[in-house]
Amino acid sequence: MEEKYNPEHIELYWQDAWNREKTFAVHENDGLKKYYLLEMFPYPSGRIHMGHVRNYTIGDVMARYLRMTGKNVLHPMGWDAFGMPAENAAISHKTHPKDWVENNIANMKSQLKRLGLSYDWDREVNTSVPSYYRWEQKFFIEMFKKGLAYRATSAVNWCPHCTTVLANEQVIDGKCWRCSSDVVIQEKEQWFLKITAYAEELLKDCDTLTGWPERVITMQKNWIGKSEGCEILFPLDGMDEQLRIFTTRPDTVYGITFMSIAPEHPLIGKMVTAEQRDAVRAFVDRIKKGGTKNREIEIGEKEGVFTGRYAISPFTGGKIPVFVANFVLMEYGTGAIMAVPAHDQRDFEFAKKYGLGIKVVIQPDGESLDPAAMQQAYEGTGRMVNSGEFTGTDSERGKKLVIEKVVREHKGISKINYKLRDWGISRQRYWGAPIPMVYCDTCGIQPVPEDRLPVELPMDVNITGEGESPLARHEKFVHTTCPVCHGSARRETDTMDTFMESSWYFEKYTSPAAKDSPFDQRALAYWMPVDQYIGGIEHAILHLLYARFITKVLRDLGYVQCSEPFLNLLTQGMVIKDGAKMSKSLGNIVDPENIIKQYGADTARLFILFAAPPEKDLEWSDKGVEGARRFLDRLWRLVYKYAGRVQGFSGGALPNEDEASLTIRRLTHKTIKRVTDDIKDRFHFNTCVSALMEMLNSLYEMDEKGVGETGLPAFREALDTVIILLNPFAPHITEQLNRELGNPPLTSAAWPAYNQAFIRNTSATIVVQVNGKLRGQVRVPEDSDERTVFEIASADEKIQSYVSGRPVKRLILVKNKLLNIVVGQ
């Protein structure tokens, strides 16, 4: 055994062994309980960063631990390889995206291997190869045939910098999620996936995701944004048109004092009166100029202008002025609303500004609202007043009754609205999966027949980054024949949003080699769903929602059997340096490769696991890394010192034990319990590591006092135990030390069990309080009762000084822990 711990040497050795022997390859096995452990796969940007290291280390600890508990663990890794950076690199470095991506993958793969991550690399998936995306194209066509994929013109978010369309989810505060340039609105024809058809199920099933963090569920629910209400038709005075509005508060219809419509509302031109035409046009132009983005960001003051037109209330027959208002969104509901200033804060502000009427129609219990005195709208429930036939009704009941009336009289319909929109997946980009559709002048839009899939992305393209997608300029790609009439036709030249690839990669991992169908059905059924998914919080909405959606679609297409892909979700915190997220612009990046070079992968892993619990942000500390390394050095030294002396003792049955051996065993089994409890379902890896540090400290203390011959078997057991317990955290050094002690490999070892009998003490240290204040400690036989402990405590001089001469009113004993003596004055 080497005297000094040399991480590079032993890490490379074991990594090579795991590689050669495919130690972590798994197969379906009905005799074993499966566990599918998955970390979000990376975009192959070229190098791994600390965020990756953290994400994948957390996953690796769980994978290695679970294997030791006898689970059949699927732990795969792959590459989310389509996407824009490859194209950008192609432009700036004059390389082909394919080469760039492949280089990056090779590089990052070796970096991941250098971390000692226990993946089954035989299942590696690269989303940019035809054998992967051909199935995605098949799914798309199947969705098209079921009406779940359709083509439509719509206002899209256009990023002028990336020259592409963005999904709503990809627009953050009016800016592109990737490059942060201002997003502009453009009309474009593109392909949509009908995620709204699954809105209700996606929402409802949130309640089954009990293993997800609350806040992620909330974000998802929020995003789906369900609201129940009704649509009501309001005839327009002097016109043969009706204004359709959506409301969730039908109970307040008698309180309408005006109506508001969006500046983009199609009826504006028709309904505006001659006198108001100029004012309305000026207003609409001004609002539109700001663009949707400005209206969304700047939550400015509510503004509007009268159209000159009145609507007729189907309830009271009264005339209601119609305004164009900046705060009404065309994209939601019907683009028109009824305004009830007394019971809606936005309407209230608008009414105050333009001196419009405020009519109270809901009275809260025990209060009387006075329109003139109101400072804000009352949006709660109560009793309906001034509401014709509904007066006196409870407002919650009133909602239903008004809807019933509206429906009965054909003046509207009951309606549920969602904020969720269909998913626009067309991208005017080259480096993505081609959308497998063909345009024929005689036969219209046709899917590419299955036997002609995949529609391969051509490699001979000229990427400039300007104007149309390179595919649109690729004559040979564009020209094709119609699958129906065999006449000449054009191919779709848009590619799919890359979120499409990441919406089913976890399913592909179950049978990466399947050739004639996307999955091996048996493997898919065996492994799915993912038991534990680990990744960054930044994917709380986009990726996770799409993945849930596509999984439900694949279920309905007959592939997957489960409805939800991810049983448990862990969102790990960021890696922070000097109080800020590591980033190029701040210059506070720590390169994992340097850390590994300097300290070794085990040290890097150990520090990351020790410095903070997984879900919290982690503050990087160079000094902390040194501390982690010091611990491993200490472990190495202790094993080095004893390796020779303990040879020949097996860790099994121990001979008649003396007091010293019992003490060592108590420590060993207590630590097994602590580490097991913390790793099992709490994922508190930081406290696992500190328990192991404590144990090592204690072993050093024992060493200091001297371990006699009779203590060696127990000491041997202790060393074996530290090593095996530490293995998921620092796999290389432990594997090495384990071999030095002559044990079989840890990759096929079982997680140790603790024996309660060894943890038991013969005596206990009891903390003694007098009136709740800590006054001393006594040692008593284990499991002593109240009286016994009290008597022993009373003998203690210090405690006596607090108790003597005062009546003892009560004794409270927490077994083997604490005694509280309650005394009078």
Place this chain on the structure above:
RNA sequence: GCGAGGGUGGCGGAACUGGUAGACGCGCCAGACUUAGGAUCUGGUGGGCAACCGUAGGGGUUCAACUCCCCUCCCUCGCACCA
């Protein structure tokens, strides 16, 4: 504004169902071994001379509160004119 999660030593963080607050690590102080040490080892380290005081602040429940209840303040994240 709404929703979620937080506020504990100089720092990262422990304390799982109320029971010794500050485990473990970093830093710092002192000492040992040393030509030297940024190596290693040993001891100390919340504040206060003390009684005592201390888990953002203030109330409460309890024999006992970081932990439970009420109020207030602050921080982080997400959503935000969604009718």
